[in-house]
Amino acid sequence: MWRLARCASSNLSRSLRRRCFYTAAIPGPCIVHKRGTDILHDPWFNKDTGFPLTERDRLGLRGLLPPRVISFEHQYDRFMESYRSLEKNTQGQPHGSVSLAKWRILNRLHDRNETLYYRVLIDNIKDFAPIIYTPTVGLVCQNYSGLFRRPRGMYFSAKDKGEMMSMIYNWPAHQVDMIVLTDGSRILGLGDLGVQGIGIPIGKLDIYVAAAGINPQRILPVMLDVGTNNQKLLEDPLYLGLRQPRLEGEEYLSIVDEFMEAVHTRWPKAIVQFEDFQMKWAFETLQRYRKRFCMFNDDIQGTAGVALAGLLGTVRAQGQPLSDFVNQKIVVVGAGSAGLGVLNMAIEALSRMSGNNEMAVKNKCYLLDKDGLITKERKNIDPAAAPFAKDLKDVEGLREGASPIEVVKKLKPHVLLGLSGVGGIFNEEVLKAMRESDSTKPAIFAMSNPTMNAECTAADAFKYAGPNIVFGSGSPFEDVDLGNGKVGHVNQANNMYLFPGIGLGTLLSGAHIITDGMLQAAAECLASYMTDEEIQKGILYPSIDSIRDITAEVGAAVLRAAVEEDLAEGHGDVGPRELKHMSKPETVAYVSRNMWFPVYSPLVHEK
């Protein structure tokens, strides 16, 4: 049975805990094996003008910096001032070029001084997430070859076959905890961007640092460049990746195999998040590695948990008991890795609630892809979508391949959820048809990214489907003014609410695999996080501002699930027995305590 107990700590303590994150203890010293300009050029250690005079002496920096020492707070203010003046000076300019200018100024800081970068990112996550993550990261990937100045992360290409085991030792960090890996084959809703997709692992790992406090010295963004089928890129003289069609079949898998072996030989406990792989490889690699390595697929598994939390929140917003979830008619548009991941998890939850009658609950879920409603009449049906194909006799009045408008008009669904990557597919007609939904508070989730690929905008959803809807989108939109002092709340239904906690909880548990139970615990935690009062207002997820709070809760839930499944081997000095004896609140506190927070540590030189 689905549990919806409140998370270990109540809302009351949220602000209290937030304060704890920001009053980090005095940092211990940090050993550095460099001196002089080498330190100034290393963003992990660089403090710019912030090096105290004694440290300048110790590290051979005297004379290499202007004499005045500027405090961290002052440096922070100076950066924020320059960011705000950029905002002011670019007012009225095209949105894309302003976003890229903002990304550039943040990226320059990232390349120069990581401590300051992550501090401004954490403190201003709501403003900066749309720049370093969706939607701007999409634009960055599209323009990556032209924007490229310095490499970040590692690049393994098809030309490196046989070399990866030694290449992995080129990475300068002794320990890596979290890897985000892509092959660039389905970047957001933008398709195959080849090597340019590296922007996604970089953005996701920035969210890991900001939301989960993973130490940035222990993260590794990785691009597996196996070619691209994007003709425009292949013909682009600036393109930085392999100029060859994508490897397929065994050739492709042998590259991924070699990479996974190399990573786990050097860092056996590193967690690998697979991100933005085209569907066939997303499912295949998940099945291939999930029992052998500590890995998960964010698009399939992270997205599913966030969507499920949103679906359960919708039931609560309707004033119904959770058991009413089994009565919801759910239409999912998009039968790819994300859409299928969502349906699989939703059906699992539904069948648990209704006593395992999987067939009955499946009957209430409808799936559409680019060819419309998927039915048993479909020729060459994708095996992953086949279990959701409808018998035509069960969808009277509908045909194989029925369009979204036909389906919505006929079924009057409670939930319309888009993971198609097709911008505007929930058009005026479809949204107006949702007014006839069997629910008084229907839900519309336009989850595709980036913004231009969203199935509809928030404004259109409230305008055409009416003010009573619950709305979620993958990329952020402003809340909608509904007049008379009413606000249409926009939820960012994005896997960023879960993947940081899945990674951190798994890391601290020391589990060597990530199970369905751990993922389910993450989803349950998110689903139970909001109060009834918030849910009544249509607020399904916490504000991005408090992303560290929700990540601590999700991380703790994942860790406890690992303990319950006897998978927790411990992390650092904390062994499995200690983890087992932690209460729920103690686990949350333990997870919070283990979040890295950016402050300048005294640097000590060692040869």
Ligand SMILES: NC(=O)C1=CN([C@@H]2O[C@H](COP(=O)(O)OP(=O)(O)OC[C@H]3O[C@@H](n4cnc5c(N)ncnc54)[C@H](O)[C@@H]3O)[C@@H](O)[C@H]2O)C=CC1
């Ligand atoms: N909000 C979030 O947290 C997440 C959002 N996404 C977004 O979901 C989208 C899809 O991702 P994946 O499932 O991995 O991609 P995918 O390429 O595996 O699947 C796309 C699916 O959409 C279908 N489709 C294409 N055109 C369509 C049309 N005109 N009508 C109906 N269906 C159509 C395709 O047939 C396919 O089934 C992307 O835009 C991605 O950014 C993905 C993961 C997480």
Ligand SMILES: CC(=O)C(=O)O
């Ligand atoms: C959010 C995400 O993972 C995606 O759009 O692919």
Ligand SMILES: [Mg+2]
């Ligand atoms: Mg993704």
